Amino acid sequence: MLxxxxxxxxVLSAVTPPNVIIIVSDDAGWSDFGFQGSNDVLTPNLDAxxxxxxxxxxxxVTASVCSPSRAGLISGRYQQRFGHDTNMxxxxxxxxxxxxxxxxxxxxxxxxxxxxxxxxxLGYQPExxxxxxxxxxFHGQLAxxxxxxxxxxxxxxxxxxxxxxxxxxADEEVRFDWVTAYFGDRAAALVGExxxxxxxxxxxxxxxxxxxxxxxxxxxxxxxGPKSKRKTYSAMQRAMDRAVGDIxxxxxxxxxxxxxxxxxxxxxxxxxxxxxxxxxxxxxxGSKFEGGIRVPMLVRWPGVTKxxxxxxxxxxxxxxxxxxxxxxxxxxxxxxxxxxxxRLSGDDITQPHEFLFWRRGPIAAALEGKRWKxxxxxxEQRLLFDLDADESETTDVASANPAVVGRLDAALQxxxxxxxxxxxGAEQQWLxxxxxxxxxxxxxxxxxxxxx
Numbered sequence: 001m002l003x004x005x006x007x008x009x010x011v012l013s014a015v016t017p018p019n020v021i022i023i024v025s026d027d028a029g030w031s032d033f034g035f036q037g038s039n040d041v042l043t044p045n046l047d048a049x050x051x052x053x054x055x056x057x058x059x060x061v062t063a064s065v066c067s068p069s070r071a072g073l074i075s076g077r078y079q080q081r082f083g084h085d086t087n088m089x090x091x092x093x094x095x096x097x098x099x100x101x102x103x104x105x106x107x108x109x110x111x112x113x114x115x116x117x118x119x120x121x122l123g124y125q126p127e128x129x130x131x132x133x134x135x136x137x138f139h140g141q142l143a144x145x146x147x148x149x150x151x152x153x154x155x156x157x158x159x160x161x162x163x164x165x166x167x168x169x170a171d172e173e174v175r176f177d178w179v180t181a182y183f184g185d186r187a188a189a190l191v192g193e194x195x196x197x198x199x200x201x202x203x204x205x206x207x208x209x210x211x212x213x214x215x216x217x218x219x220x221x222x223x224x225g226p227k228s229k230r231k232t233y234s235a236m237q238r239a240m241d242r243a244v245g246d247i248x249x250x251x252x253x254x255x256x257x258x259x260x261x262x263x264x265x266x267x268x269x270x271x272x273x274x275x276x277x278x279x280x281x282x283x284x285x286g287s288k289f290e291g292g293i294r295v296p297m298l299v300r301w302p303g304v305t306k307x308x309x310x311x312x313x314x315x316x317x318x319x320x321x322x323x324x325x326x327x328x329x330x331x332x333x334x335x336x337x338x339x340x341x342x343r344l345s346g347d348d349i350t351q352p353h354e355f356l357f358w359r360r361g362p363i364a365a366a367l368e369g370k371r372w373k374x375x376x377x378x379x380e381q382r383l384l385f386d387l388d389a390d391e392s393e394t395t396d397v398a399s400a401n402p403a404v405v406g407r408l409d410a411a412l413q414x415x416x417x418x419x420x421x422x423x424x425g426a427e428q429q430w431l432x433x434x435x436x437x438x439x440x441x442x443x444x445x446x447x448x449x450x451x452x
Contacts, residue, residue: 017110017199017328018301019260021191021247022320024073024203025240025296026066026119026145026210029270031279032237033296038277041234045245049264050298054305054344058314058370059297063360064268064286066144067121069317070205071096073265074122074133076103076321076335078357078415083423085360086430088123090143091159094424095123096133103321104134106330107201115190118183118205119144124159131165135203138165139186145207148179148214148236178216180208180236184243188250195254199328204247209236211273233275258302261327263320266295272449282393284448286430287437288358288365288375289393291448304345313351314370315340355408357415361426363434366412372401374408377438382409396440 032041035050062072062079067087071079075096079085088094096102104114115137116130121144123129130138139162146160162169162182176182187204194200215235223235244264251257269292270276271285283289297315299305318337325332326339342348351369358365364376373393375383384398384405398405425431433451442448 016259017112018324019195019199019251019256020107020112020201020263020324020328021187021251021260022073022201022203022263022265023244023247024070024118024205025264025266026205026207027268027271027274027276027285028209028237028266028296029276029278030281030291030294030296031277032209032233032270035298036296037279040230041237041277043237043241045241045248046264046298049244049248049262049300050308052307053262053298053300054309054311056297056299056311056315058312059265059295060293060314060316060356060367061265061268061295062316062318062358064283064288064292064358065360066210066267067095068360069267070122071100073267073317073320074102074104074203075100076106076318076325076337078318078336078419080359080419080422081336083420085422086424086426087121087144088424091124092424093125095125095128097423098127098132100133101334102134103324104130104201104203106134106321106325106332107199107328108134108136110325110328110330111198112328113194113198113200114202115194115200116140116203116205117187117190119207120205126166129166137190138163139190140183140205141207145210145212146179147212148207148216150176178239180206180239180243183207184246187243188246191247191250191254195256201324201328205267206240206243208240209233209274209276211271213274215239229275261299261301261304261324264296264298265317265320266297268292269295272452280392282443283437284445286434286452287448288363289438290373290387290391293358293365299344301341301344304341306346311344312370313343313353314356314367315352316356319352355411355415357412359416359419361431361434363438364412364416366408366415368404368408368411372404372408374398374405374412375438376409376412378435381438383438383440384408394443 033043034047061069063069071084116135118140143159219235278291281291283291322337356367373385385393
């Protein structure tokens, strides 16, 4: 099996700054991985990664849509602190400001080589692009999505086409058949090029299984069965998992497996448009219910995690930057996450966070520990859920627990005092849909899918 544990891993991880690989999938459902219990969406490589490390039962992102979620992950701070509350129009002047210190910049200062592959979606202006945000190398696209096959040579889509650093490269020149495989190939090649000269950070952001719904003929044939949207989605997941396997093989081949930390996380809840399955979780992409913000998340960390373990306490993607900055010898000042090493090894049994917070437009939320979750809808409406008793958030218990509502509401408002004014806003239809998503009458998947 890939990534078999070795005794020397603990020694190496204690004295050598680890290599860091962060892999992100796009719009996948909570249940749509083998390690999450899926029987129809098969992900053998990610299942192997889960078996060799730790799966987070309560892994959260900081936003239920793509760009702000990634801004939090890359910066290690709540993205609302720098006004990055929502997605921005393609090609706009908006994005993560160049003044924000990213994980790549922190590790670069600590002596790391840094590279990013795939979807950026954090800004289109030169000062917001990967090379200006701490990455030495970039192979990917600026936009948040694209079709999976090459664009025609005469089609002008600069933000969707592939780039080598800041230079635009025609799809015909990079000669890929399928963009998911291309990202996997580029990432695997970088592993070989970066190791073992110095420790490295490699950030790999796939577009799969984000729309458009396109799957390669070979993946569709391998799955079999009649044509359906779910079949196409499963084939897209299959391609992404295979690309992850290529990265894992490259790490083994590099001889650096025992000193490489490998994270996998999805960027937000399963989308309303791509046939994803959020299982028992209420809500989908765009929602503050668990189905919008709770995501599949794994880490394999030699010398820290134990094979095949789970971690029950809530964590969020801000903890990745805090953990890797601390382990890499960088400066962690100003980060909103916590270093998870002690918790993952079992040396520290305390929960990492007293509260987690979310806000986008008219909807905000606070989670206290593992149990109580408050969702503030607009200015007045408050929903409260007891996740210990009601994981699917079917019953609002706010009226029966006014003291809990008051406590979480006060914590949420205190957090908001440290946030910046949003640098841009969303279109009115998206603001309206957010309000509609969180009404008690919206209880079925069909209703959720009707409100993208």
